[in-house]
Amino acid sequence: MSRVNASDPVPPPEPAAMRRHYRAEGITPDALAADPMTQFARWFHDAARAEEQGALYEPNAMVVATADAEGRPSTRTVLLKAYDDRGFVFFTNYESRKARDLTAQPYVSLLFPWHPMARQVIVTGSALRTGRDETAAYFRTRPHGSQLGAWASPQSTVIGSRAELDTAYAELERRYPEGEQVPVPPHWGGFRVVPQSVEFWQGRENRLHDRLRYVREPGSDGWRLERLAP
Known part of the structure; x- marks a missing residue:
């Protein structure tokens, strides 16, 4: 029989053996709002409350999936900064990979992974750039350091070292000290x-999850609600 030394690394668990049993309570069509943005506001409120209780981290974090002109996909986590009847808003460098993808191919998917609540929200749609006034209004609300960071980082491009990034930031910090207005970068927006x-995905027992999807009716502002098999 082989011996295991205390210093030997512990092997990770097999993914197939990792299981969590989800809640018994589900969601029904008659309990949902008439439109998806109202329903999203309800669930987002629940997620924000869970964050306040320490049960969830950054409920506005969402996975953004795009594809380039050749159909090659990519994903990343981005923070939702606003939502209303018109849709979901995030901000980025317009020269980043996701922005280049959306310029070539505007179709996009968003995923809000609220795992501690056994909930997910999956959005599909098209991305449009926000106006410069809306971009500037949001930029003014960012912390001073984040405003400088928008200038310092050539997002998604290869850089030589971390020192290169830190040097660019330090130069901007000297040019725009705390309290001085930082201009909105022309290559940055929403x-x-x-x-x-x-x-709207709600985890259920035995992997028989509830999946209720709003689909926009063609040529109108109305929505159709349908149930999907898990």
């Missing part, structure tokens, strides 16, 4: 994702 479908 995208509004106009939803075509919004799915």
Whole structure:
């Protein structure tokens, strides 16, 4: 029989053996709002309250999936900064990979992974750039350091070292000290994702999850609600 030394690394668990049993309570069509943005506001409120209680981290974090002109996909986590009847808004460098993807191919998917609540929201739609006034209004609300960071980082491009990034930031910090207004970068702004479908996913026992999806009716502002098999 082989011996295991205390210093030997512990092997990670097998993914197939990792299971969590979800809640018994589900969601029903008659309990949902008439439109997806109202329903999203309800669930987002629940997620924000869970964050206040220490049960969830950054409920506005969402996975943004895009594809380039050749159809090659990419994903990243971005922070939702606003939502209303028009859609979901986030901000980025317009020269970043996701922005280049959305310029070539505006179709996008968003995923809000609220795992501690056994909930997810999946959005599909098209991305449109926000106006410069809306971008500037949001930029003024960012912390001073984040405003400088928008200038310092050539997002998604290869850089030589961390020192290169820190040097660029330090130079900007000297040029625009705390209290001095930082101009909005011309290469930086927002995208509004106009939803075509919004799915609300609630984990259930035995992997028989509830999946209720709003789909925009063609040629109207109305929505159709449908249930998907898990």
